[in-house]
Amino acid sequence: MAFQCQRDCYMKEFVTSVVSCCPAELKQEVNGKKETIKGFHIKLQDTILFPEGGGQPDDHGFLGDVPVLRVTRQGPDALHFVASPLEVGQEVHVKVDWERRFDHMQQHSGQHLITALAETMFGYKTTSWELGRQRSTIELDTPCVKPGQLQELEECVNEKIRAHIPVMVQLLSIDDPAVEKVRSRGLPEDHAGPIRIIDIEGIDANMCCGTHVSNLGHLQVIKLLGTEKGKKNKTNLIFLAGKRVLKYAEKSYNTERSLVSLLKTGPDEHVEAVDKLQKSVKLLQKTNLCLLRDMAVLIAQSFKNDPHKDSFFTFHKKEGDNEFMNIIANEINTEETLVFLTVGEEKGPGLFLLAGPSELVTEMGPQVLELLQGKGAGKNGRFQGKANSLARRGEVEALLKQRCNQRNSQEE
The missing domain is CATH 2.40.30.130 (Elongation Factor Tu (Ef-tu); domain 3)
Incomplete structure (x- = not known):
């Protein structure tokens, strides 16, 4: 039925x-x-x-x-x-819910039209399709679709929409000879009742259970957004139909206005402006990295040259990374000195490094991990990882300093 x-x-x-x-x-x-x-x-x-x-x-x-x-x-x-x-x-x-229903009708009938013309014009068969929440995808049995073909297909699809071609529904019995002449990917195993055919006049006849527009004019417009590489040497064709095209245009225009305000250039210069910004950012990142490396060396040398230094060194910096901490640890003789370093927000997430005598690092590493609510591991006198919170950093420093003092007392 x-x-x-x-x-x-x-x-x-x-x-x-x-x-x-x-x-x-x-x-x-x-x-x-x-x-x-x-x-x-x-x-x-x-x-x-x-x-x-x-x-x-x-x-x-x-x-x-x-x-x-x-x-x-x-x-x-x-x-x-x-x-x-x-x-x-x-x-x-x-x-x-009519808005949802009509949207689905536009996307589904749009898929039938695109599928039929892609096969007629280029021999590309449709193997599957997906009606997504924001955009829909047709899987074509071809390794690629050339840009010129995509443009030609879009122009032809919209020409058919402007021609207001009728879309009719036929109900045929399963043994009707006409069933053999229509396009189909097969019936579900539990199918019951007559076969339903969606007939786009003069363009396509296809078995389908879905809801469709009664005239291609109701699709309003179709936009082919492009293609992506699919599975098993196939191509995914991405499209929008009807109201989705209008929403996409509105969203794109609002994005364009925001970029005009941020980049201080017209839409035609946006790509060039972003390219310049990216190059500037890369240069600044490179410069910043060099400065951090130099700073790490200076921090370590300052400690080594301190006549009042003891066997424990700790340092925190908001900006930094694992390389920054490792440079400091490499510059300091960690066979004699226990080093505890952190980077990140004072009471937020961050990174930590504990370096020093192997037995001391092995003993204290898990305790540091627990206090910082972190994840990490250690070997060869180094224990490092991520901290969910650096709020108890002061407690870690006090614990490590106390342990160093105990170790020194035992050695004396």
């Missing part, structure tokens, strides 16, 4: 009745974490909410006042996941 959403993709509201209501669970990702929601699967007599399939995500909407969080297909039925139960037999008013 074809659902009402497949018979009339433009229907936004519908009245039907509840056939069954069963407890169910839904796994969703919330703020990057997977959560399991307890609820109910509702089967309806018919539905205008599309269950995911054919590369198209499911619809969202309402059953009365109850939000529908997910719609999936089970054989000939659509399962609507909701948080609260509905009574079997009751009449319900179904409403679709």
Whole structure:
């Protein structure tokens, strides 16, 4: 059977009745974490909410006042996941999230059009596609698409849109000879009912369960953003259709305005201005690195030349890296001196290095790690790593100094 959403993709509201209501669970990702929601699967007599399939995500909407969080297909039925139960037999008013639905219709019909013309014009067959949240991707069975071909394809696609070519839906029985003439990647194993054909007049006829526009003019416009290398010697073609193109243009324009303000140049000079900035930054980083190395040597020499130096040396600097700390440690005779160095925010995350007599470093390293809430490892008289917090750095210094004094007393 074809659902009402497949018979009339433009229907936004519908009245039907509840056939069954069963407890169910839904796994969703919330703020990057997977959560399991307890609820109910509702089967309806018919539905205008599309269950995911054919590369198209499911619809969202309402059953009365109850939000529908997910719609999936089970054989000939659509399962609507909701948080609260509905009574079997009751009449319900179904409403679709039209903005989401129409967006999916534009992207899906856009994919059919691009796929058909890419094959007709260049012989590039589509092996799969993905309707993403922000952009969609068509996997083409070719190692590459030339820039000239991409431009030619985009021009042809938009020419067909401007021609307002009709898009029709046909329902054929599985044994109808006409089924053999349409493009298809095969039917799902649990398929039931008639075969649904999406026919773009004079361009393409393809088996598909998804929702589509009734005329290519409803696509408004298609933008081919470019290609990326795909799997197994294939190419991913990235595209936007309809309202997504308008949103992309608005976002790009706002970005352009921000860059004009930041770079103090017109849009045509942005690439050149950023290139100059990058070269300046690299030069400054190189200069800064040289200064840090020189500073590290001076810090170590200052300690070595101090007539009142003892067997423990500690130093902290907000700016620095592992190389900065290692240069200091290399310049100091760590066979006789215990060195504790840190770089980073005073009470925030940072890096640390403990260097000195091997047995002392092996003994004190794990304690330093614990106090700094860090991760690290050591060997050959060095113990270094990352600190989640340098807030207890003073405690580490006091502990190390006390241990050095004890060691000195034992040796005397």
